[in-house]
Amino acid sequence: MKLELHKAPVRSLRFGPQTTLENDVLVINQQELQALLLEDPRLAAVTVDLAHPGESIRIMPVKDAVEPRCKLSGGNEVFPGFIGGVETVGQGATFVLEGATVLTTGRLVAPQEGIVDMSGPGAAYTPFSSTCNIVLGLTPREDVTLHEAEATCRMVGLKAAHYLACRCKAAKAARVEHYAFPPLAEAMAAHPGLPKVAYIYMLQSQGLLHDTWVYGVDAKKTLPTLISPTEIMDGAVISGNCVSACDKNNTYVHQNNPIIKALYARHGKEINFVGVILTNENVTLADKQRSSSYAVKLASMLGVTAAVISEEGFGNPDADLVLNCVKAESAGIKTVLVTDEYAGANGASQSLADSCPEGTAVVTAGNANATIVLPPMAKVLGDPAQADVIAGGFFGSLRADGSMEVELQAILGATNELGFNKIGAYTI
Numbered sequence: 482m483k484l485e486l487h488k489a490p491v492r493s494l495r496f497g498p499q500t501t502l503e504n505d506v507l508v509i510n511q512q513e514l515q516a517l518l519l520e521d522p523r524l525a526a527v528t529v530d531l532a533h534p535g536e537s538i539r540i541m542p543v544k545d546a547v548e549p550r551c552k553l554s555g556g557n558e559v560f561p562g563f564i565g566g567v568e569t570v571g572q573g574a575t576f577v578l579e580g581a582t583v584l585t586t587g588r589l590v591a592p593q594e595g596i597v598d599m600s601g602p603g604a605a606y607t608p609f610s611s612t613c614n615i616v617l618g619l620t621p622r623e624d625v626t627l628h629e630a631e632a633t634c635r636m637v638g639l640k641a642a643h644y645l646a647c648r649c650k651a652a653k654a655a656r657v658e659h660y661a662f663p664p665l666a667e668a669m670a671a672h673p674g675l676p677k678v679a680y681i682y683m684l685q686s687q688g689l690l691h692d693t694w695v696y697g698v699d700a701k702k703t704l705p706t707l708i709s710p711t712e713i714m715d716g717a718v719i720s721g722n723c724v725s726a727c728d729k730n731n732t733y734v735h736q737n738n739p740i741i742k743a744l745y746a747r748h749g750k751e752i753n754f755v756g757v758i759l760t761n762e763n764v765t766l767a768d769k770q771r772s773s774s775y776a777v778k779l780a781s782m783l784g785v786t787a788a789v790i791s792e793e794g795f796g797n798p799d800a801d802l803v804l805n806c807v808k809a810e811s812a813g814i815k816t817v818l819v820t821d822e823y824a825g826a827n828g829a830s831q832s833l834a835d836s837c838p839e840g841t842a843v844v845t846a847g848n849a850n851a852t853i854v855l856p857p858m859a860k861v862l863g864d865p866a867q868a869d870v871i872a873g874g875f876f877g878s879l880r881a882d883g884s885m886e887v888e889l890q891a892i893l894g895a896t897n898e899l900g901f902n903k904i905g906a907y908t909i
Contacts, residue, residue, distance in 0.1 A: 482571050482572045482661065482662045482663075482709050482711050482712075483572055483573075483659070483660070483661045483662075483711075484555075484571055484572055484573065484574075484575065484659075484660045484661075484711040484714060484715065485573070485574040485575070485657050485658070485659055485660075486574075486575055486577050486657065486658040486660070486714065487553060487574055487575065487576050487577060487654035487657050488577045488579040488654055488655060488656055488657070488658065489502055489505075489576070489577065489578060489579065489649065489652045489653070489654045489655060490505050490579050490580050490655050491505060491506075491507045491578050491579065491580040491581040491613050492505040492506065492580060492613070493505065493506045493507070493533065493613060494506070494507050494508075494509065494531045494533065494581070494613045494614075494615065495507075495508055495509070495531070496508070496509055496510070496511045496531070497509065497510065498510060499648075500513065500514070500644070500645065500648035500649070501648060501649055501652075502578070502649040502652040507578060507581055507613065507645065507649070509529070509531075509615065509645070511529050514529055514641060514644060514645075515527050515528075515529055517640065517641075517644055518617070518637050518640060518641060521633055521636065521637060522622075523621055523622060523625045523629055523630070523632075523633040524619060524620065524621060524622065524633060524637070525620045525621060525622045525623070526618075526619075526620040527617060527618065527619060527620070527637070528616075528617070528618035529615065529616070529617060529618075530615075530616040530618065530862050531613075531614070531615060531616070532584075532597075532599050532613075532614040532616055532862065533599065533613055533614075534599060534600075534604075534610060534611050534612070534613070535599065535600050536599045536600060536860075537599070537600055537601075537858045537859035537860065538598075538599040538600070538858055538859070538860045538861075538862060539596065539597070539598050539599075539603075539855070539858040539860070539861045539862070539863075540584060540586060540596070540597040540598075540599070540614065540616055540861075540862045540863055541586070541594065541595065541596045541597070541861070541862075541863045541864065541871070542586060542587070542588065542594025542595060542596070542863055542864060542871060543584050543585070543586050543594055543595045543596070543597055543609075543726065543863070543893050544585040544586060544587060544594055544619075544631075544634050544635075544638070544723070545584075545585045545634065545635060545638045545720055545731050545732055545733075546582050546583070546584050546585075546609055546638075546731040546732065546733040546734070546893070547582070547583045547585075547638045547639060547641070547642040547731075547732045547733055547736075548577065548578070548579075548581070548582060548583075548642065548732075548733045548736050548737065549577070549578040549581050549583065549641075549642040549643070549645040549646040549649075550575055550576065550577050550578070550642065550643070550646050550715075550716065550736065551575070551576050551643055551646035551647045551650055552565075552570075552573060552574070552575055552576075552715075553573070553574040553575065553576050553650060554573040554574045555570070555572045555573015555574060555575070556568060556570075556572075556573065557569070557570050558570075558643070559575060559643065559646075559715050559716040560639045560643065560716040560719060561696050561697065561715075561716065561717055562694065562696045562697015562698065562719075563635075563636060563639050563694075563697060563719060564639055564640065564643045564716075567696055567697055569712065570712055570715035570716065570717055571662070571709050571710075571711035571712035571713075571714065571715045571717065572711065575714070575715055576646050576649070576650040576654070577646070577654075578645060578646055578649060579655075580612055580613055581612065581613050581614075581615065581645065582609055582612040582613070582614050582615070582733055583614075583615050583617065583638050583641045583642045583645070584597065584609065584614050584615070584616045584617065585617050585619060585634050585635075585637060585638040586616060586617065586618050586619065586862065586863040586864075587618060587619035587620060587621070587630075587634060587863070587864075588864055594723065594726060594871060594872075595725075595726020595727070595729070595871070595872075595891060595892060595893035595894075596726065596855070596871070596885075596887070596891050596892050596893060597609045597610060597614070597892075597893050598610060598855055598858065598892075599614075599858075600858075601855065601856050601858070602853060602854070602855065602856070603853065603855045603892055605903060606853070606889060606892045606894075606895040606902070606903055606904065607892050607893050607894050607895060607902075607903070608894050608897075608901060608902060608903055609733075609893055609894060615641065615645070616862045616863075617637060617638065617641060618862065618863060619633070619634050619637060621633055621634075627690065628690065631690055631721060631723065632721075635694075635719065635720075635721050638732070639716075639719070639732070660710070660711050660714065660745060661711075662709040662710060662711050662756070665755070665756070665783075668753070668755050668756070669755065669783075669784065671749075671753060672748075672749050672753040675749070675750075675751065675752055675753045676752055676753065676785075676786045676787055677752075677753045677755050677783065677784055677785040677786055677787075678744065678752040678753065678754055678755065678785060678786070678787045678788065678789070679754075679755055679756055679757070679758055679779075679780050679783055679785040679787075679788045679789075680710075680740060680741065680744060680754075680756070680757045680758065680788065680789050680790075680791075681758045681760060681776050681780065681788050681789070681790040681791075681805055681809070682713075682738075682740075682757050682758065682759050682760065682791060683760055683761070683762055683790065683791055683792050683793055683798065683801060683802065683805070684700045684718065684730075684759060684760070684761055684762065684793060685722045685724055685729075685730070685762055685793040685794050685798070686699065686700040686701035686761035686762050686763070687701070687762055687763065687764050687794075687797065687798070688701060688764065690721075690722060690723040691722045691723070691724055691794075692721040692722050693718060693719070693720060693721060693722060693730075693761075693793075694718070694719040694720075694721050695708075695717060695718055695719075695759060696717055699721075700759070700761045701761050701763065703759075703761065704771075704772070704775050705758055705759060705760040705761070705772055705775045705776040705779055706758070706759045706760075707756055707757070707758055707759075707779055707783075708756070708757050708758075708759050709756070709757070710738075710741045710744075710745070710754075710756070710757050713735060713736075713738060713741065713757065714736060714737075714738075714741075716732070716735075716736060718732075718735040718759070719732050719735070720732045720734075720735065724793070724794045725794070725795070725849065725872040725873065725890050725891075726871075726872065726873070726890070726891060726892060726893045726894070726895075727821070727849045727873065727888075727889055727890045727891070727892060727893070727894070727895040727896045727897070728793065728794060728795065728821050728846070728849065728896050728897055728898045729793070729794075729893070729894075729897075730793050730897070730898070730899060730901075731893070731894075734894070734897060734899055734901045737901065738899055738901075739899055739900045739901050740789055740791055740819065740899050740900065741757065743900075744789070752787075755783050755785060756783065758776050758779050758780060760772050760773070760775070760776040760801075760805070762792075762793065762794065762797075762798040762801045763801065764797070766800075769800055769801050769804055770804065772801070773801065773804035773805045773808050774808060776805060777805065777808040777809050777812055777814070780809060780812070780814055781812050781814070785814055786813075786814065786815065787814060787815040787816070787817070788809055788814050788815075788816050788817075789816075789817050789819065790802065790805050790806060790809070790816055790817070790818050790819070791818075791819040791820075791898055791899055792818070792819065792820045792898050793898060795820075795821065795823050795833075795834070795849070796823070796834050797834070799820070799833045799834040799835040800834065800835045802818060802820060802833075802835070803833075803835040803836060803837045803840065806818055806837060806839055806840045807837050807839050807840075810839040810840075811839070815842075816839075816840070816842065817842040817843070817844065818840055818842065818843045818844065819843075819844045819846070819898055819899065819900065820833065820843065820844075820845065820846065820898050821845060821846040821847055821848070821849055821896035821897075821898050822845055822847065822848045822849065822850075822896075823848070823849050823850050823890075824848045824850060825850050826850050826851060826852050826888070828848050828850075828851070830850075832845070832848075844900070846896040846897055846898050846900060846902055846904075846905070847889065847895065847896040847902070847904050847905075848889070848896070849873070849888060849889050849890040849895065849896045850888050850889070850890065851888065851889050852886060852887065852888050852889075853886070853887065853888075853889060853892075854884060854885070854886050855884060855885045855886075855887065856883075856884050857882055857883030857884050858883070861883075871887070871891050872890055872891060873887045873888035873889065873890030873891030873892070874887045874888075874891055875887075
């Protein structure tokens with residue numbers, strides 16, 4: 482499978498009579514976009530606002546982030562099972578509005594949405610303070626259930642992102658990135674002497690608005706699956722969960738998974754990157770055992786000597802992470818775990834709910850319990866009343882002057898467990 486990403490930069494946003502890309506400015510027909518989204522009968526109202534890096538704007542509660550993309554060639558369409566059909570993606574050419582992000586906001590589940598500050602100290606913790614954001618304020622009808630409201634929000638974000646890319650796809654890309662994933666027999670024989678490495682990609686799938694979708698199928702209904710990394714870039718994996726904002730893998734993060742990019746960068750030089758194994762995170766012990774055994778079986782069938790394993794969420798999923806680690810190490814597969822910590826505000830508590838002596842290589846994305854004071858902003862998009870109940874907030878979080886004291890847990894992407902965040906260090 483070969484995929485080209487045609488990337489056109491977006492450095493600013495404005496409203497105008499026609500949706501188009503002009504000199505790196507994304508011009509949006511506000512009324513046309515609103516009308517398109519209001520075709521969903523489950524919505525009572527939609528607002529469309531714009532937010533740029535450095536502006537005194539707070540966005541909350543954020544549900545999902547989506548990068549505008551559409552297919553130029555290769556059959557089907559991005560976001561299969563939602564926008565496109567269910568046929569395989571990950572090949573051909575895809576147009577990308579790089580630097581633009583669709584942020585969906587609205588009250589779904591009170592304590593499980595996140596904050597994006599476009600300036601101030603909070604901006605240093607969210608990657609979405611650096612993107613030009615199209616902010617959708619979504620109000621479902623009162624008779625719509627929570628699950629239907631989440632489905633509505635999810636679909637509207639994908640629809641908006643696809644609409645923006647489609648309207649601009651005639652624009653010339655500034656650069657084209659090339660990715661390839663060969664047939665397995667070819668991949669296994671390539672690069673002799675280099676260690677074969679797989680990526681075990683854990684997806685939040687614990688139900689009750691804790692879901693991730695693969696080709697339109699809820700991941701909790703599936704067994705671990707081998708997938709091409711190019712399919713993930715084309716939107717085969719979609720966020721549908723309302724877990725804590727700090728380490729939620731929203732759709733934008735799946736589209737731009739930095740672990741996949743890092744493995745590609747080392748492919749053929751330090752390692753032989755032989756594929757991605759999607760696995761779910763479960764509630765019952767039997768399901769955890771089944772999925773971890775099946776994921777490691779696939780890795781063993783690939784003949785890998787090492788695997789990177791990333792987590793989504795914390796607490797209960799820590800058990801899935803550790804089971805994947807123990808079983809892989811027992812099968813002779815060296816592991817590197819990528820997670821974050823909930824170690825208390827002072828960092829002195831136990832970082833993970835589970836652990837094992839086999840887990841000797843662990844990358845942390847930071848301590849989500851660390852606290853921060855966010856100063857007042859000139860404009861708040863969304864619902865500021867959520868501050869007292871947002872995950873990472875507490876009674877009294879929202880102060881009279883508009884400032885907030887919250888844990889990093891409340892900030893979108895602050896401790897993202899794929900490394901899609903602004904805090905970290907590299908060893909050179």
